[in-house]
Amino acid sequence: MAYFNGYPATYQPMVYQPQQQTQQNGVIWVSGEQAAKSYLVAPNSTVVLFDSEAQTVYLKSADASGMPSIKVLDYTIRDTGRNTANTPVSISDDKLSSYATKEEMKAISAQIKALNERVNKLSKEGEE
Numbered sequence: 001m002a003y004f005n006g007y008p009a010t011y012q013p014m015v016y017q018p019q020q021q022t023q024q025n026g027v028i029w030v031s032g033e034q035a036a037k038s039y040l041v042a043p044n045s046t047v048v049l050f051d052s053e054a055q056t057v058y059l060k061s062a063d064a065s066g067m068p069s070i071k072v073l074d075y076t077i078r079d080t081g082r083n084t085a086n087t088p089v090s091i092s093d094d095k096l097s098s099y100a101t102k103e104e105m106k107a108i109s110a111q112i113k114a115l116n117e118r119v120n121k122l123s124k125e126g127e128e
Contacts, residue, residue, distance in 0.1 A: 033072065036060060041068055 029052045036058035043066040049058040059071040
């Protein structure tokens with residue numbers, strides 16, 4: 001049985017959807033932090049919102065009960081004119097003094113070999 005609620009049967013209330021959010025190519029753009037805060041997120045989901053007015057990204061999430069939370073990330077643009085992968089690393093003299101030379105490593109290796117031979121010789125004598 002249908003109940004009369006005071007509205008015609010074909011009445012559908014108008015829902016106001018702000019026009020400040022636009023989506024192009026899967027990217028959601030918002031106009032400022034307030035627009036990001038008012039953006040609706042489905043429960044158990046996260047959306048990435050890009051600010052069209054500032055260099056900011058908002059990560060808006062909602063838990064299982066629909067309670068939203070937002071993280072604000074500021075981003076900067078890297079200088080790509082300088083290729084850091086091919087730039088040689090310069091090591092200062094104070095850092096060089098903490099490294100061993102090849103000759104020092106060979107001397108240490110020879111000492112370890114001599115100690116190993118001595119330990120092996122002593123262990124053979126102990127077995128006899």
